[in-house]
Amino acid sequence: MNVIDVILTKRDRGVLSDAQIDWVVDAYTRGEVADEQMSALAMAILLNGMTAGEIARWTAAMIASGERLDLSSVPRPTVDKHSTGGVGDKITLPLTPLVAACGAAVPQLSGRGLGHTGGTLDKLESIPGWRAQLSNAEFTAQLRDVGAVVCAAGEGLAPADRKLYALRDVTGTVEAIPLIASSIMSKKIAEGTGALVLDVKVGTGAFMKDIDRARELARTMVELGGAHGVRTVALLTDMNTPLGYAVGNAMEVTESVEVLAGGGPADVVELTLALAREMLDAAGLPDADPAAVLAGGQAMDAWRAMIAAQGGDPDAPMPAARETELVRAEADGVVTAVDAYAIGVAAWRLGAGRARKEDPVSAAAGVFLHRRPGDPVRAGDVLYELRADDPARIPAARETAAGAVTVGAAAPAPAPLLLDRVG
Known part of the structure; x- marks a missing residue:
């Protein structure tokens, strides 16, 4: 095999053979193919696309680059959820213990935030003592004992994706749907889950701004899951408005605990329950009632057990910012x-x-929001607050957020949170 031939095939809109895909993914993981060569191939994929067969083989090659976890010792049906990322998207935090409390096991390998979208691990690490790194044995044991685990992916899981993900981030090739789909699905299939529910965000705060491209990504991932024996469905959900009121690590944990306690913002509760129902159905537990379990407090019990199992103190006070600046409405309106x-x-x-x-x-x-779309305001009311440990960070944030909250004369039409379902 020659990497130049592989690049030229895709540059000239050809279809890569299974052998070419297997070889180039393996060779890049081992360092035989250089970053600049894989960059050229990634750009050719971005510009010319891949067939369904190519994407399936590319995903399989990335899975084969590392280990695949065996969860057969877990007595409950396994089901995971993955979000493509958004603002205030803390849904994993209440959702994972809720689904566990309903009888499934949730093996949730999560990531860190980059840019404007938050990372689940960063949020949970604001809990004193909580640790993200677990061995495979600890991961499986916690899944058996607690039914829920959220942690970082181990070094041995899809190492090809780890290397390629970092490369895409600095070469302008992040948007390639074949590479997004294979990145997400290689990790989720390798973690060994039996079923998967995808939350594909659409809107200004999402990676996918356009619903047609979001549907294409969702269909691609659902097909990949099915091809690898993982029952997969996707919900397309709105991300033009942040989820809930809290946008920031410790604040989002606090808001998630409010949901588990039977309160919390209506949109966060709505999406948590919608995804829980999809997960339980995919896991073969369609009769479970997540709303009743949430109201009954069992999900909170599962949350406390999950946090404590990873060294966290669920009763510890959350970190508070040293500096706060309030931003107020300049006029009456909605x-x-x-x-x-x-x-x-x-x-x-x-x-x-x-x-x-x-x-x-x-x-x-x-940022903590005090008003959401449809809320009335009077001049002088707080719209949102900026929180920081370093006061030097506030001016740039104030400038960025200056036009974020729009106040007008009439309330907007209610926007649906759930846009579509694929699978």
């Missing part, structure tokens, strides 16, 4: 829109996110 992207970038500028994978994040930083 909130007509809250721009998820602008709020997400503002939270990132305050320290809640990172520009590079190695950057630290602030647990307490972020």
Whole structure:
């Protein structure tokens, strides 16, 4: 095999053979193919696409680059959920223990935030003592004993994806649907789950701004899951407005605990229950009632057990920001829109996110919304607050968020949270 031939095939809109795909993914993982060569191939894939057969083989090659977890010792049916990322998207936190409390086992390998979208591991690490790194044995044992685990993927899981993901981020090839789909699905299939529910975000604060491209991504991932024996469905959900009121690591944990306690924002509760129903159905537990379990407190019990199993103190006070600035309405009216992207970038500028994978994040930083679309306001009412540990971060965040909350004369038409279902 010759990497130049592989690049030229895709550059000239050809179809890569199974042998070419197997070889180039393996050779790149081993270092035989250089970053600049894989960059050229990734760009050719972005520009010219891949057939369904190519995407399936590429995904299989990435799975084969590392280990595949065996969850056969777990007595409950296994089901996972993956979100393509959004602003205020803390759904994994209440959803994982809720589904576990309904009788399934949830093996949730999660990631960290990059740019304006938050990462589940960053949120959970704001809980004192909680640790993200588990061995495979610890992962499987916790899944058996507690029924829920959220942790970082081990080094041995789909190492080809880890290397290619970092490369795509710095070469302008992140948007390639074949590479997005194979990246997500290689990790989820390798973790050994029996079923998977995808939450594909659509809107200003999402990676996919256009619903047609979101549907294409959803269909591609659902087909990949089915081809590998993982029952997969996808929900397309709105991400023009942040989820809930809290955008920032510790704040989002607090809001998630409010949901588990029977309260919390209506949109967070709605999406948590919608995804829970899909997960339980995919796991073969269609008669479970997640709303009743949430109201009964069993999900909170599962949350406390899950956090404690990974060294966290579920009763510990959450970190609080040292600096807070309130932003107020200048006139009477009704909130007509809250721009998820602008709020997400503002939270990132305050320290809640990172520009590079190695950057630290602030647990307490972020944006807390006081008003959402449809809420009436009077001049002087607080629209949102900016929270930071470093006061020098506030001016840039204030500028970014300046036009994020729009106040008008008439209430907007209610926007549906659930847009479509694929699978």
